[in-house]
Amino acid sequence: MKNKSLGIALGIVCFVLGLALTLQIRTMTIENSVVSQTFADDELKDSLLQWKEKYEKAVANLDASSKELDEIRQSATTNASNAEEKNARLKTNNLLLGTTNVQGNGIVIELADGKSTGMILDASNLLIHDGNLREIINELANAGAEAIEINGQRIVNSTYIMCAGNVILVNGEKISSPCTIKAIGQQERLLGAVGRAGGILQQLEMNDLSVNISKVSNIKINKFNGALTKKYMRDRGE
């Protein structure tokens, strides 16, 4: 009697063990290299954190070195005889380059994707495209805008505006609807350039995009926060 129950119990145990082992081995062979997958996940997480730390350190370094640069500039200009003039030139050059925070009178254009009414043949017409932004920037620059910014991205020498799927890249930063374009310059001229009959903004309005232009005094435009690089070009010394 005791022997019988022992046999049955061992049978059940072996049944469960055999079942579990077979199931596990089958699962593992189907999900091939799962062990390395979880390891890969962990490694990715680790490297993400490391890169984050590196990025934060780099940003801190950038801040420190730009402060240092300012100090050096100041000491250099104070020592020289024609310091005042040099300093002023440096300031205007920086102003023109877009590496300083500026303010002045100008216009603000607010664009937003249109809402679908169900009668639209091509939904693409309802969206803000990179080309639209480029055209607006062109018109503004043509009308003498001195500083332009799209959603916090300053337009400088190296600026590019590219389509990147459902977002637009400006200076490599992603922006999307709604877009706010700020421009400093003579208000009437800027307004006339973008808002004229048949102009770019009217075309966008006809496509049912929401467009809003306003004259604003004392617009604040932030400096370009990327790096302006000079790697291949040299001064010709002429």
Add this chain to the structure above:
Amino acid sequence: MTIITVIIGTALGILLGFLIPTIPYSASKYLAIAIVAALDSVFGGIASHIKKNFDLKVFISGFFVNAIIAMLLTYLGQRLNVDIYLAAIIVFVGRMFNNLGIIRRYYLTKISQKFSKNTTKKH
């Protein structure tokens, strides 16, 4: 009798394991730890059988309860982001080696006894 049920049980288990669908990957971690716990119980059972203090109730309860507790600990570890299952594996595998050592020594002495008997008979 015992041998027959063990073989039948194992065969049935493997057969059923091939027939039923596989489990999702996230659950396979728990099954793996349960297998380790179960294997530990089996080796423990054999070792205790050799030491002549085998108790069926202890064996069966150990088999199932250890497996379930190991799975629960693994789950808890995942909630807390601590790899508790590693501790479970270390304990189980360490005990497995202990029990295997007992089994090995038992059979070694048995075989060596047999050999010495044979040699004495010849002389």
